[in-house]
Amino acid sequence: MALNISMERLQQDLDKYAEFGRDANGGMTRPSFCPADFEVREIFVRQLEAMGLTVTIDGAANIWGTLKGNGQKQGALVIGSHLDTVPNGGKYDGALGVLLAKEIIRTIMDHKVSLDHDLEIVSFTAEEPNDFNLSTMGSRCFTGKLSPDHLKEVTDSQGYRLAEAFLQAGGGLDKFPEMKTLQKDKKAYIELHIEQGKRLAANNMPVASVDKIVGIYRDKITVIGEANHSGTTMMEHRCDALTAAAELILMAENAARNDEGDTVCTVGKLDVIPNAANIIPGKVEFILEVRGETREDIRRVVAAIKQAWKNVESKRQIQIKEQNILDQAPVRLDEEVVALIEQAASDRNAPFLRLASMAGHDASHMADICKAAMIFVKSPNGKSHCPEEYSTWEDIEIAGNVMLDAVLKADRHLG
Structure with missing residues (x-):
């Protein structure tokens, strides 16, 4: 008889965690190392311990809970995601993957299923872009891509040292x-995640297997002009960093629009200095991001952007x-685990697609050290990183039970 997750428990968990970081605009603002994040970490650890799991917090403050198997097979199966959010984000991105993983473990324990492998749940630190400018931080640290030497001098915009943040969250560079x-x-x-797009909705499918994750390229661009009085400086005498940045951003957008691939370009973070109504901006910092399915796609668009920017410095007298x-290179996920997910969906008579993820995820880094794959849940309105983000309980239940079955299949079939 097939096992089924408890949607009542999962709904209660999602609603409970959504209380932490609720902002005045109706969304969730819970970046890693903020007060709400520390509260959620404490609750999550307490819940794992109450379940009888062995809890470990590693150097990057990733939280791990282990359900011991019967010892017949070596190695651990890992399920999870992240609990941090973007500013004014939704309650499903990341948290659904962690809390559903917890519900899967509870279901296995309720039915006294003996697993050949250890089963671990993980909540990765700082998956989302943050004030330290290090997204997918926890999984990159865990897989050795970020070293203590690289991180020891990192601070946020207020001068708070990342090393101190790790310590406060139970980790530490040591x-x-x-x-x-x-x-x-x-x-x-x-890793289970909401799709964050409309491909499943357009095909009226509740769930997808994910076999690849796009690459992500980010540059911090600093435009240096000359701050001056907004009234007494005539237009021909200005070296306006903000209008120059605006031109650069539009050029970047045009380069991506004119490319023949599905590569996308975004500037979503902009800091204007000194940011006063009566001062011509003297400096602007922004993050240029390009995403694509291959390195060649990304490099082609980045090169087109930089070529378009060549004459702006002399024309506008800025630097x-x-x-x-x-x-971050594009990642192909493990075909064997993807096939197990698709077999689980077929066994449940759940219609599914196979998709590439256009968003970055911790799975892209875990793929460097073990077999990795993802499951997407339909996002009916295609929205994410905003309060309107949601998936229906019906689709979540289908995807959750597919993931439960995929974990059980992986336990049996992975040697």
Whole structure:
């Protein structure tokens, strides 16, 4: 007889966690290391301990809970996602993947299912872009892509040191060497996430298997002009950093629009200095992001953008400085685990698609150390990173039970 998750428990969990970081605009604002994040971390750890799981917090403050298997097979199956949010985001992005993973473990425990592997749940730190300019931070740290030497001097915009944030959350740079040991027993990672787009909705499908994740490239661009009085400085005498930045941003948009691929370009973070109504902006910082299914797609668009920018400095008498802060390669996920997910969907008579993820996820880094795959739940309105983000309970239940079955299949079939 097929097992089924408890939607009542899952709904209660989602509603409870959504109380932390609720903002005045109706969304969730819970970046890693904010007060609401620390509250949620404490609740999550207490719940895992109450379930009888062994809880570990690693150097990057990722939270792990382990359900021991019967010892017949070596290695651990890992399920989870992240609990942080973007500013004014929704309650499903990340949290659904973590809380559904917890519900899957509770269902397995309720039915006294003996697993051949250990089963672990993880909540990764700082998956979302944040004030430290390090997205998918926790999974990148865990898989060895961010070292203590790289991180020890990192601060946020207020001068708060990342090293201190790790310590406050139960981690610490001195615990990073332990993560290399913890890596070794990870056999497979499955992450469930809302789709955040309209492809499933357009095809009236509740669920998708995900076999690849696009690459993400980000540059921090600094435009240096000359601050001056907004009234006494004539137009021909201005070196306005903001109008120059606006031109650069439009050029970047045009380069992506004119490219033949499905590559996308975004500037979503902009800091204007000194940011006063009566001062011509003297400096602007913004993040240029390009995403594509192949490195060649990304590099082609980035090159087109930089070529378009070449004459702006002399024309506007400003200076452009570029600093790469992320160059994440596209990732192909594990075909065997993807096939197990699709078999689980077929066994449940759940219609499904196979999709590439246009968003970055922790699975892209876990794929470097173990077999990894993802499951998407339909986003009916295609919205995410906003308060309107949602998935129906019906679709969540279908996807959750598909994931439960996929975990059980992985336990049996992965040698």
